[in-house]
Amino acid sequence: ETGVTQTPRHLVMGMTNKKSLKCEQHLGHNAMYWYKQSAKKPLELMFVYSLEERVENNSVPSRFSPECPNSSHLFLHLHTLQPEDSALYLCASSQASTSEDEQFFGPGTRLTVL
Amino acid sequence: AQSVTQLDSHVSVSEGTPVLLRCNYSSSYSPSLFWYVQHPNKGLQLLLKYTSAATLVKGINGFEAEFKKSETSFHLTKPSAHMSDAAEYFCVVSDRSGGSNYKLTFGKGTLLTVNP
Numbered sequence: 001e002t003g004v005t006q007t008p009r010h011l012v013m014g015m016t017n018k019k020s021l022k023c024e025q026h027l028g029h030n031a032m033y034w035y036k037q038s039a040k041k042p043l044e045l046m047f048v049y050s051l052e053e054r055v056e057n058n059s060v061p062s063r064f065s066p067e068c069p070n071s072s073h074l075f076l077h078l079h080t081l082q083p084e085d086s087a088l089y090l091c092a093s094s095q096a097s098t099s100e101d102e103q104f105f106g107p108g109t110r111l112t113v114l
Numbered sequence: 115a116q117s118v119t120q121l122d123s124h125v126s127v128s129e130g131t132p133v134l135l136r137c138n139y140s141s142s143y144s145p146s147l148f149w150y151v152q153h154p155n156k157g158l159q160l161l162l163k164y165t166s167a168a169t170l171v172k173g174i175n176g177f178e179a180e181f182k183k184s185e186t187s188f189h190l191t192k193p194s195a196h197m198s199d200a201a202e203y204f205c206v207v208s209d210r211s212g213g214s215n216y217k218l219t220f221g222k223g224t225l226l227t228v229n230p
């Protein structure tokens with residue numbers, strides 16, 4: 001285990017549903033990240049939070065809404081998604097977004113949008 | 115801008131034979147380079163990283179990689195493959211790209227198959 005947990009592990013939702021993905025890190029890190037992993041495409045960085053402030057939003061559509069209430073928790077709120085949003089969503093954490101330290105990844109949430 | 119090219123999308127080896135996974139990168143700054151491994155239904159795990167110290171980097175599970183600046187390469191090798199090495203491997207470059215935050219750029223991944 002990497003010290004980063006994600007729930008749920010699998011999620012199936014319709015295009016009109018609203019759901020949330022949760023990530024929790026037990027490593028005492030100060031930076032957290034959301035990535036999207038689609039088949040046959042490189043991992044795409046979506047959001048970066050450092051010390052609970054969003055420091056990067058990589059041109060992600062507004063139907064994805066992140067929330068970081070404290071340094072240990074990160075949420076991704078989903079609404080009115082499209083089928084092309086189906087992917088593995090990975091959460092990661094690191095000591096700080098300004099260091100070269102490695103990122104620790106959770107197991108991911110497999111999202112299917114019908 | 116930085117980029118990563120993993121030259122093979124799929125590599126197949128026999129158990130006990132050497133593994134070579136190729137990676138080339140481009141970066142405007144002095145980069146850090148990483149290899150991550152992803153087993154099925156798991157998150158990514160760091161194998162090794164280069165951060166401007168020794169150019170030959172040793173990682174976990176017998177893997178190593180050599181940073182060659184002249185060739186802009188960071189190939190991953192292992193002398194003898196084990197069945198448990200079957201997974202997807204990602205080469206990653208990290209630099210500041212002009213900003214204050216480090217940004218990771220991932221390659222598309224190489225799927226390693228190990229045959230008995």
